[in-house]
Amino acid sequence: MEENQNPVYKNKDYGQSRELLYSYENDGQYKKTVGFHGEPDRIILQQAWDLFGERIEDARKRVKAGKVSPVVYYMEKNLLDPMNLGMIAGISLWRVKWHFRPVVFNRLQEKTLKKYAKAFNITIDQLKNIE
Amino acid sequence: METTKTIINYTHRQAGHCESGATSNLFKFYGLDISEPMAFGIGNGLYFSYIPFLKIMFAPMISFRNLPNTVFRRATQYLGIEATVIKKIKDPKEAMAMLDRNLEQGIPTGMQVGVFQLTFFPPEYRQHYNMHNLVAFGKEGNLYHISDTVMEFPQVLTYDDLLRVRYAGGAFAPQGKMYWINNLKPGIDIKPAIIKGIKKTVYEMIGIPFPLIGVKGLKWMARDLKKWPKKHGNEKASFYLGQILRMAEDFGTGGAGFRYIYGAFLKEAGELFGNHTELLEAADIMGKTANKWREFTYIGARNCKNRSKPEEDYGMLSDMLMGIAQNEEIVYRKLEKIKF
Numbered sequence: 161m162e163e164n165q166n167p168v169y170k171n172k173d174y175g176q177s178r179e180l181l182y183s184y185e186n187d188g189q190y191k192k193t194v195g196f197h198g199e200p201d202r203i204i205l206q207q208a209w210d211l212f213g214e215r216i217e218d219a220r221k222r223v224k225a226g227k228v229s230p231v232v233y234y235m236e237k238n239l240l241d242p243m244n245l246g247m248i249a250g251i252s253l254w255r256v257k258w259h260f261r262p263v264v265f266n267r268l269q270e271k272t273l274k275k276y277a278k279a280f281n282i283t284i285d286q287l288k289n290i291e
Numbered sequence: 292m293e294t295t296k297t298i299i300n301y302t303h304r305q306a307g308h309c310e311s312g313a314t315s316n317l318f319k320f321y322g323l324d325i326s327e328p329m330a331f332g333i334g335n336g337l338y339f340s341y342i343p344f345l346k347i348m349f350a351p352m353i354s355f356r357n358l359p360n361t362v363f364r365r366a367t368q369y370l371g372i373e374a375t376v377i378k379k380i381k382d383p384k385e386a387m388a389m390l391d392r393n394l395e396q397g398i399p400t401g402m403q404v405g406v407f408q409l410t411f412f413p414p415e416y417r418q419h420y421n422m423h424n425l426v427a428f429g430k431e432g433n434l435y436h437i438s439d440t441v442m443e444f445p446q447v448l449t450y451d452d453l454l455r456v457r458y459a460g461g462a463f464a465p466q467g468k469m470y471w472i473n474n475l476k477p478g479i480d481i482k483p484a485i486i487k488g489i490k491k492t493v494y495e496m497i498g499i500p501f502p503l504i505g506v507k508g509l510k511w512m513a514r515d516l517k518k519w520p521k522k523h524g525n526e527k528a529s530f531y532l533g534q535i536l537r538m539a540e541d542f543g544t545g546g547a548g549f550r551y552i553y554g555a556f557l558k559e560a561g562e563l564f565g566n567h568t569e570l571l572e573a574a575d576i577m578g579k580t581a582n583k584w585r586e587f588t589y590i591g592a593r594n595c596k597n598r599s600k601p602e603e604d605y606g607m608l609s610d611m612l613m614g615i616a617q618n619e620e621i622v623y624r625k626l627e628k629i630k631f
Contacts (some may be wrong), residue, residue: 173489174294177413177442178443179305179307179441179443180305180306180307180557181551182307182397182551182552182581184554184581184582185553185581188575188578190305190328190551190554190555190558190578192307194305194443199592200536200540200589200591200593201540201588201592202594203593203595204533204536204537204540204588204595205416205537206528206534206590207530207595208348208417208418208533208534211349211457212532214406218292238407239348239407239419241346241349241418241463244301244419244462245297246462247460247461247462247464248459248460249460250460257541271612279460281408281455
């Protein structure tokens with residue numbers, strides 16, 4: 161718990177909001193304080209975002225190399241795994257995994273593409289061409 | 292375009308935990324003065340489960356809280372308050388229309404939402420977590436006024452954004468769940484509700500005959516923690532450890548995996564029962580345990596950063612977690628024996 165904003169995060173948008181935390185003092189009183197995160201919290205949150213960032217970058221490279229379909233990139237970007245993606249898009253798990261192949265993805269029907277686009281909250285064009 | 296404007300005179304107060312905060316704020320709106328820890332304790336917010344074979348965000352599922360909506364449902368049930376909970380609404384448009392009708396009648400309405408698409412939420416927390424709660428208390432044209440107890444101030448959301456978060460998919464999907472209070476008579480005696488709440492929590496923490504829930508689950512996790520570096524390698528073990536800490540400290544817990552809030556509840560309850568010694572003692576032990584949780588976070592986070600001598604460190608952390616589990620067990624055994 162700290163009073164001031166912390167510039168420790170790599171992303172500048174992080175750590176901007178104050179939250180309420182409880183604590184127990186030596187005199188046996190519970191105390192409420194409002195403040196920014198302490199250092200341990202920042203370390204562990206940054207750790208998670210580092211891992212997600214790595215996975216997204218890795219997926220982007222594999223898509224560019226033509227090894228996997230853009231679905232994988234957007235799945236990683238939305239922090240999903242195949243099972244959750246299937247639940248959100250309404251497509252069964254093994255079909256989602258099948259669509260990871262570029263060859264299969266390229267001949268997908270408009271209907272299925274729409275489902276993915278809706279799940280990722282993007283347009284079909286964006287889905288086909290990753291930035 | 293004609294803009295309709297309905298804003299209910301609802302006071303937003305920041306809280307440690309989203310659901311108990313929302314519950315407490317709703318009760319206060321109807322004139323029953325119950326603090327956040329009190330709502331949390333009566334509604335059995337405290338819980339622990341560790342499910343190693345289910346992976347959420349690439350790490351084992353660890354939960355310090357009960358299933359969504361437990362706090363509101365149990366609190367209203369134990370206090371004898373008439374409330375409506377609609378678990379599932381198939382048609383999203385109908386769900387939004389219901390919300391509009393409620394707001395027109397002046398009823399602040401709680402909703403379960405997913406966090407990932409929530410626009411005002413701090414970006415460092417934006418992960419797939421579908422058990423968040425917020426209260427809508429006004430509508431102005433296309434904008435909804437939202438009280439999210441994690442945030443310091445009330446927020447606004449557009450119609451489309453609110454619809455999207457209410458129908459976020461995935462595990463524990465909200466499916467448009469909403470709840471509100473119908474009728475709250477003045478002069479409710481909260482003492483029987485406190486007793487019921489404590490008994491239920493004690494049962495959930497030490498009574499359930501399944502090894503992954505409650506104190507047993509905590510001990511199981513402590514034993515597993517020691518094995519992680521060998522089993523998964525340093526990188527992954529560190530991430531898993533980080534997951535425990537993230538679940539305990541962040542994600543709107545008020546710190547230390549709700550143990551501070553529960554301690555505060557025990558203290559408040561002890562004072563309400565005329566300085567009940569055993570309850571106050573239990574509150575004291577709970578507070579000290581919560582401080583140990585925080586210490587655990589400090590050491591664990593340092594370990595996540597440096598990754599020095601992993602085997603020794605993990606052994607030490609495991610022992611520490613075991614100590615915490617034993618301390619917590621003492622509290623629940625104490626509470627179990629109390630005769631009110």
